[in-house]
Amino acid sequence: MSQFPTGFATPASIVDALKAEAGDSPKARASFARGRCVRGTYVPSGRAEEITRSLSFTRPSRVLARFSVGGGNPKVADADKLVLRGFSFRLGAVDQRSDILTQSAPVHYARTLDQMLAFLKARTPGPNGGPDLENVRAFSVANPETLHQASYIAAHPPRGSFAGTTYWGVHSFPATNSRGETRFIKFKVVPVGGNVTLTEEEARMKPADFLHDDLENRIRAGDIRFSVMALLDRxxxxxxxxxxxxxxxxxxxxxxxxxxxxxxxxxNEACDAIMFDPANLTEGIGHPPDEIFAARHAACTISFAKRR
Structure with a gap:
């Protein structure tokens, strides 16, 4: 159970807590603050219409996307294994755009908004510059599900490339296909060339900007490809x-x-000038029913206004 009463948390309080936990950089995103803007194209498969009638996913289009490193600290080192990697992308023509936000772990760290706020507050730095570890431990014992994401990250080797990372959308999206049939899907974005990983020692030896440098080098040498997968519910x-x-x-x-x-x-200004809005979904992909997704549009809007 959360240490805060039900209804205490709001999207605005979540944004404030995200920024406080990361050191409150005024012009930075509240989450996934450090990143690189890229462009590309999307080509649908012959099976897309079996899953969704969304024109974003069943028609070719241009893509604007952003690779990023998790957290609200815009100076976080790429080699920090404990933070997520992110991949947000916008595809579809002007009147049929969808924004999809994915990350390098298949789960979120909180089930409800109250729990998310309590998680962040427990980790907010105190006067000594760091969180109260006793508070963190006590919260984790009372809320064991908030450790699932960190456990996943710890169990997998550090990622060696934005282009060689698998990304997940943690929410269950209702998808309606061309026959009017609806089922839940999860998005999984898989690098065509496979995952690129490092040993712990290799990660420690990498420079602070190595993921961003690697991305630029790979794009200069040729394109980077990802398969956009729909995981089908049972x-x-x-x-x-x-x-x-x-x-x-x-x-x-x-x-x-x-x-x-x-x-x-x-x-980067091309991505900074817009908001990758998780609620921006073209008909055929619906809004997930969970509480975290319900708050994300408002939280993103507040964060966008703050950094503008």
């Missing part, structure tokens, strides 16, 4: 709790919706 799969995966999720049926091809670096 009866009884949980759709309300973003701290847990579907049972046997790694072995569930999946369909390739299409391919994102990253072809160039864009000035």
């Amino acid at each position: 009866p009884g799969d949980p759709t309300m709790d973003v701290t847990i995966r579907w049972p046997n999720e790694d072995r569930c049926e999946e369909v390739r919706l299409g391919t994102i091809v990253i072809t160039g670096i864009e000035p």
Whole structure:
């Protein structure tokens, strides 16, 4: 149970807590503050319409995207294994755009907004510059599901490339296909060339900007490709709790919706001038029913206004 009463948290309080936990950089994003803007194209597969009638996913389009390192600290080192890598992308023509936000772990760290606020407050730096570790431990004992994301990160080797990382959308999206049939899907974005990982020692030896440098070098040498996959639900799969995966999720049926091809670096201003809005979904992909997703549009809007 959260240490805060139900209804205490708001999207505004979440944004404030995210920024306080990261040191409150005024012009930085509240989350995934450090990143690189890129451009490319999306090409749908022949099976996309089996899953969704969304024109964003069933028609070719240009793509604006952003790779990032998690947290609200714009100076976080790329080699920090404990923070997520992010990949946000916008695809679809002007009147059929969808924004999809994905990350390098398949679960979120909080089930409810109250729990998310309590998680962040427990980790807010005190007068000594760091969080109260006793508070963190006590919160984790009372809220064991908030450790699922960190446990996943700790169990996997550090990522060696933005282009060689698998990314997940942690929410369950209702998808309606061309026959009017609706089922839940999760997004999984898989690098066509496979995952690129490092040993702990290799990660420690990397410079602070190595992921960003690697991205630029790979794009100069050729394009970067990702398969956009839809993981298909089965009866009884949980759709309300973003701290847990579907049972046997790694072995569930999946369909390739299409391919994102990253072809160039864009000035960061191109991504800073817009908001990747998780609620911006073209008909055929619906809003997930969980509490965290319900607050994300408002939180992103508040964060965008603050950094503007």
